[in-house]
Amino acid sequence: xxxxxxxxxxxxxxxxxxxxxxxxxxxxxxxxxxxxxxxxxxxxxxxxxxxxxxxxxxxxxxxxxxxxxxxxxxxxxxxxxxxxxxxxxxxxxxxxxxxxxxxxxxxxxxxxxxxxxxxxxxxxxxxxxxxxxxxxxxxxxxxxxxxxxxxxxxxxxxxxxxxxxxxxxxxxxxxxxxxxxxxxxxxxxxxxx
Amino acid sequence: xxxxxxxxxxxxxxxxxxxxxxxxxxxxxxxxxxxxxxxxxxxxxxxxxxxxxxxxxxxxxxxxxxxxxxxxxxxxxxxxxxxxxxxxxxxxxxxxxxxxxxxxxxxxxxxxxxxxxxxxxxxxxxxxxxxxxxxxxxxxxxxxxxxxxxxxxxxxxxx
Numbered sequence: 001x002x003x004x005x006x007x008x009x010x011x012x013x014x015x016x017x018x019x020x021x022x023x024x025x026x027x028x029x030x031x032x033x034x035x036x037x038x039x040x041x042x043x044x045x046x047x048x049x050x051x052x053x054x055x056x057x058x059x060x061x062x063x064x065x066x067x068x069x070x071x072x073x074x075x076x077x078x079x080x081x082x083x084x085x086x087x088x089x090x091x092x093x094x095x096x097x098x099x100x101x102x103x104x105x106x107x108x109x110x111x112x113x114x115x116x117x118x119x120x121x122x123x124x125x126x127x128x129x130x131x132x133x134x135x136x137x138x139x140x141x142x143x144x145x146x147x148x149x150x151x152x153x154x155x156x157x158x159x160x161x162x163x164x165x166x167x168x169x170x171x172x173x174x175x176x177x178x179x180x181x182x183x184x185x186x187x188x189x190x191x192x193x
Numbered sequence: 194x195x196x197x198x199x200x201x202x203x204x205x206x207x208x209x210x211x212x213x214x215x216x217x218x219x220x221x222x223x224x225x226x227x228x229x230x231x232x233x234x235x236x237x238x239x240x241x242x243x244x245x246x247x248x249x250x251x252x253x254x255x256x257x258x259x260x261x262x263x264x265x266x267x268x269x270x271x272x273x274x275x276x277x278x279x280x281x282x283x284x285x286x287x288x289x290x291x292x293x294x295x296x297x298x299x300x301x302x303x304x305x306x307x308x309x310x311x312x313x314x315x316x317x318x319x320x321x322x323x324x325x326x327x328x329x330x331x332x333x334x335x336x337x338x339x340x341x342x343x344x345x346x347x348x349x350x351x352x
Contacts, residue, residue: 003344004308004312004340004343004344005312005313007293007343007347008224008293008308008309008312008313009313010289010290010293011220011221011223011224011290011293011313012220013287013289013290014219014220014223014229014286014287014290016215016216016219016220016223016232016233016236017219017233019215019233019236019237019240020208020211020215020240022237022241023211023237023240023241023244024241024244026237026238026241027241027244027245101208139247139248143244143245143247182208183244184206184207184208184244185208185209
């Protein structure tokens with residue numbers, strides 16, 4: 001009979017589920033390896049409830065604050081025919097492309113004015129979802145602090161595809177535009193000035 | 194490991210490890226535990242923890258393998274012993290895999306882990322020893338005894 005190594009090769013017939021999205025979403029959750037005790041469970045539940053309350057309060061506040069908010073406008077289909085791919089001066093109509101799980105495009109955005117962002121993903125069958133966060137909220141390796149996100153696309157975009165967004169006025173500074181699903185590879189540093 | 198040296202310290206290294214090694218890791222976890230859901234959960238948790246560490250991991254691939262196996266061992270300890278869940282409905286596990294996993298389940302936990310990690314996943318003996326909390330010499334004993342037993346079990350099945 002075949003040796004053990006050969007017999008183990010049968011395992012390659014099993015198809016694993018793609019869990020990358022769960023990996024990314026789990027990164028921002030508290031990690032635990034052991035079952036919490038009931039006391040720990042109560043503390044965890046209370047913390048979670050407080051977190052949900054705080055999150056809901058922020059959402060309500062964001063929803064009713066004046067229009068100068070940098071959060072995403074509810075009208076995603078703002079297509080700008082003047083969007084630029086690459087730029088060496090600040091622009092308020094920009095285009096960003098995703099290819100091979102990397103972001104490319106205009107990385108100098110105008111401060112203090114709404115930004116029209118056209119996003120085109122050429123990665124066939126790959127889903128992505130853009131978000132923007134101040135650069136100091138991200139580590140060099142890719143993890144970004146979720147609580148610091150200033151704008152996020154409303155839905156996933158599947159490749160090949162495109163979407164247009166309107167982002168509220170941003171303060172000057174450095175930001176990171178990244179894909180929620182592939183945050184470590186698909187990211188672009190943005191200079192807002 | 195060749196793949197490790199390629200990804201260590203590079204931006205996006207965890208995602209690179211995922212693309213290159215996740216499928217093999219998941220299959221190894223399945224072969225060890227016999228539970229596709231536990232395999233998915235342990236792999237997800239290990240990659241999520243690695244992502245949370247950012248650049249702090251010197252060798253992310255090694256770390257992820259060891260962590261995933263420690264997690265799945267912990268999970269299986271709190272589940273009913275000897276329960277194989279290959280007919281979940283959520284996962285499609287081909288019949289030959291089903292038979293192999295059933296045979297592996299008849300080995301001791303240490304023999305099974307040594308064989309899956311070393312003979313299937315090509316992980317170094319030193320790493321297997323680290324997961325088992327034992328010496329490399331002991332791992333070789335588990336490998337030898339486990340292979341002999343597995344050959345016998347698969348031979349019986351073939352016969």
